[in-house]
Structure formats: structure tokens, C-alpha cells
Amino acid sequence: MGILNEYPHADVAGGVQVQLGDAYGEENRRIVFELHIPQLAALGVVKVADVIVRYVSVGDEIASHEVTIPLQINLVSADEAAAEGPDGDVTEEVLILRAGQAQRQARKLADDGDYQGAQSTLRNVADELRKQAPSSKRADELLREAQLLDLSEALADERRLGCELVEGFALRR
DSSP, X not given: OEEOSOXXXXXXXXXXXXXXXXXXXXXXXXXXXXXXXXXXSSOEEEEEEEEEEEEEEOSSSOEEEEEEEEEEEEEOOHHHXXXXXXXXXXXXXXXXXXXXXXXXXXXXXXXXXXXXXXXXXXXXXXXXXXXXXXXXXXXXXXXHHHHHHHHHXXXXXXXXXXXXXXXXHHHHO
């Protein structure tokens, strides 16, 4: 199992614990995770995990709560899955999280001197965002993320050129 969000998390017996921090009022938090589903023998609805939410509410009284939400999937044939396609909301959320991951990965690559790798990482995710945008309810957000990646890619190129100029100057001296 992998958590795509940047929330602090730790492996625990039988799963992973994610710390969401404080939430206020009717605030929503999204958690995107990858879950390996073992090969299952029969089609239909099957429970694959439990999501356990523990929280403390404050207000008139302070109280601890625990809610268990069964995570169920509906196994369908490959033809049915292909006809329905992926869930657009999930795809968009994953792409936005991958944009943040690409920024961090590109920064590390650039710090290690791999400017082309940094640019390629940013460009690939920006292209995915643009590809998804036309069919998205969040098109503006996806395009804005793509533009941020483009800017980061340009900065990586300027940084590479700056390093080449400094190295060239040092060699001519």
C-alpha cells in the first residue's frame, strides 16, 4: 500500500496509519492510496480492507470517536472495466498529487546535476495534466498545475545553463 498524499504516515501491523492533523468544521480531507488487490476468484462485490477513522472532537465536550468503513470493490469482467473506464475524479486527484511528487523529484534530480532528467520528469507530468484537462471538471486546476510544471522545467533549464556558464568561465580562466 502506498499513500500518494504528503500526510505523515507510518506502517502499522496490518496496514498504514495516516495523520491528517487538525480539521475544522465541515472541512474535507482527501487521501489517495494505492492498494494491491490479490487475484480473486469470483466476480462481484468483495470487501478488501477496512478504513478506520479515529478522531477527537472538541466543543461542548471532548470525545474520542472511531468509525470503521469497509472498503469494497466490485470485480467486473475486463470488457466491463474497459467500457466504463477509470473514475475521472480519482484520475484527476492522482494527477495533481503526481504533479507535486514530480516537483520534488525534479528538484532532487537537479540538485544531483541531472537537469535533463528533472526537465523530462516535469514535462511528462505536465503532458498528462494537459491530456486529462479537456474532459475534466477541474480543467482550470489541471492546466494551472501544468503551467507550474512548465515554469519549473524552464527554471531547471536556466539552472543547467547557469552551471554550464560557470563551469565554462572557470575553464577559460
